[in-house]
Amino acid sequence: PYDVLVVGGGPAGASAAVYAARKGIRTGIVAERFGGQILDTASIENFISVKHTEGPRLAANLEEHVKEYNVDVMNLQRAKRLEKKDLIEIELENGAVLKSKTVILSTGARWRNIGVPGEQEFRNKGVAYCPHCDGPLFEGKHVAVVGGGNSGVEAAIDLAGIVKHVTVLEYADQLKADSVLQDRLHSLPNVTVIKNAQTKEITGTDSVNGISYIDRESGEEQHVELQGVFVQIGLVPNTDWLGETVERNRVGEIVIDNRGATNVPGVFAAGDCTTAPYKQIIISMGSGATASLGAFDYLVRN
Numbered sequence: 314p315y316d317v318l319v320v321g322g323g324p325a326g327a328s329a330a331v332y333a334a335r336k337g338i339r340t341g342i343v344a345e346r347f348g349g350q351i352l353d354t355a356s357i358e359n360f361i362s363v364k365h366t367e368g369p370r371l372a373a374n375l376e377e378h379v380k381e382y383n384v385d386v387m388n389l390q391r392a393k394r395l396e397k398k399d400l401i402e403i404e405l406e407n408g409a410v411l412k413s414k415t416v417i418l419s420t421g422a423r424w425r426n427i428g429v430p431g432e433q434e435f436r437n438k439g440v441a442y443c444p445h446c447d448g449p450l451f452e453g454k455h456v457a458v459v460g461g462g463n464s465g466v467e468a469a470i471d472l473a474g475i476v477k478h479v480t481v482l483e484y485a486d487q488l489k490a491d492s493v494l495q496d497r498l499h500s501l502p503n504v505t506v507i508k509n510a511q512t513k514e515i516t517g518t519d520s521v522n523g524i525s526y527i528d529r530e531s532g533e534e535q536h537v538e539l540q541g542v543f544v545q546i547g548l549v550p551n552t553d554w555l556g557e558t559v560e561r562n563r564v565g566e567i568v569i570d571n572r573g574a575t576n577v578p579g580v581f582a583a584g585d586c587t588t589a590p591y592k593q594i595i596i597s598m599g600s601g602a603t604a605s606l607g608a609f610d611y612l613v614r615n
């Protein structure tokens with residue numbers, strides 16, 4: 314069996330694997346797609362000490378770093394079941410069952426898409442999902458935020474300090490964000506809120522030049538000219554496969570303590586799939602290191 318088996322090969326999983334392998338213990342990593350979300354990221358400018366990189370390049374660097382060590386890398390393999398017996402078992406889609414004394418879950422998350430024309434075509438060409446990451450690219454421009462929940466309204470407040478104008482599009486007849494956030498939003502001079510707006514299409518040529526929506530009250534189609542669209546309708550953790558085996562919160566995030574431990578002894582978790590409040594590369598890597606050291610500590614004590 315493995316001492317540490319990492320499930321997920323994004324920044325959190327890669328970091329966990331390196332930390333485990335450096336303890337000289339038997340380490341494996343299973344990933345559906347090694348690299349994770351950063352494979353879909355164009356430019357990265359907030360991975361501190363690296364002023365600028367591109368997602369695929371960072372993913373290649375992660376893989377190179379992991380392969381410096383004696384780690385079993387099982388790429389293009391999806392885990393479908395976890396079971397705690399004497400050892401912890403991870404069953405893969407291909408039927409194989411891997412056994413380990415500890416497991417680190419780092420299966421990440423995915424942004425919920427609106428699913429309208431233009432969203433995929435203009436991804437990284439005006440369509441963005443992360444205001445902390447891409448906000449500065451829209452300095453002085455007009456952007457929309459789709460979604461009026463807490464994350465949408467937080468994004469709009471954040472962006473209003475950088476861009477020229479923010480238009481918030483909310484499907485329902487009222488914003489769903491906490492009232493303190495709504496008050497802050499309404500106090501800003503360069504924000505417009507449009508309710509009852511059903512996004513229909515993100516338009517553009519080489520990059521985004523506008524957004525069309527249907528006014529759900531009048532049924533009429535409207536178009537706003539702008540250069541960026543931030544989609545903020547939810548981040549979904551990749552944890553459904555765990556079912557009831559590991560405690561998850563209301564939105565499906567794995568509940569961890571400050572050592573990355575879950576409610577199941579020997580099972581740890583890190584990164585975007587957990588209750589960690591902010592989802593970023595640098596934070597995922599830190600939590601991967603924490604979970605790995607937590608797992609090592611557990612092995613020493615058991």
Ligand code: FAD
Nearest residue numbers: 321322323324325345346349350392421446584585593594
């Ligand atoms: P992920 O990167 O999601 O990796 C999860 C891993 O688990 C993947 O290997 C996946 O294939 C695997 N996996 C999932 N389910 C299974 C399963 N059942 N079995 C086996 N493997 C599985 N952050 C920044 O800090 N700066 C940025 O500029 C930035 N830009 C971004 C731009 C975009 C378009 C997106 C989508 C995100 C961006 N982020 C950015 C956020 C950042 O990418 C994430 O916070 C980070 O990748 C999370 O790392 P993670 O390892 O927790 O999860």
